Amino acid sequence: MTAQRLLRALTEVIDSHNWAALPGLLHEEFSCHYVHTGETFGAQAWVRLNAEYPGFQHFILRDCVADGDRAVGRFHVTALGEKGLQHFEVASFITVRDELIVNMIEVWTDVDEVAPAGTRPG
Template structure:
């Protein structure tokens, strides 16, 4: 399997293992020294066990579905549909894989909706 196919497969397995709360499978996808970052909150988690525990302990009724997965070499980008209780969100996730095919870095963006600045209504359409 080439790097791009492996990255795509790892991305789908990552989301599926989180959605299924399959912690052993998630653990098997991650490098020992995986780094997880959330730029909006400037939080970082280092290490496989800490990352798995973070997800296993995460509160609420949350669900993930991959809407789009793009892979290039040993990297993958995911656009996720996220549901937390009744709230729906989008998430953008970047994965980096090591030479062994394990996920070494996860960068998780949670874009928040906001009202656009005035003055460009003639160029845009709101939905």
């Protein structure tokens, strides 16, 4: 499977909460690194993290760019939290080996964050 198809399959599996199918997209040497927290997860821990994420709702692919064994997606993610529906944006960079995702790097941000004063144009 190409990197682009794997990223789209990953989107469908996560958005549909099909946690049993998620390991089938991951290489035995899979690792995921969260740049924003410094954490790195193996396949089993990453699947569990996703499956157990409190209030998770949707994982929507907004953009995808792929070349060879690499792809990057920009996603909009929603989850129900203590204050209602939360919105996040995430950039996911994947590398494919043997038609499975072997490496993933993710960068998450909370959409409700406000830029510091003096940093906005105009």
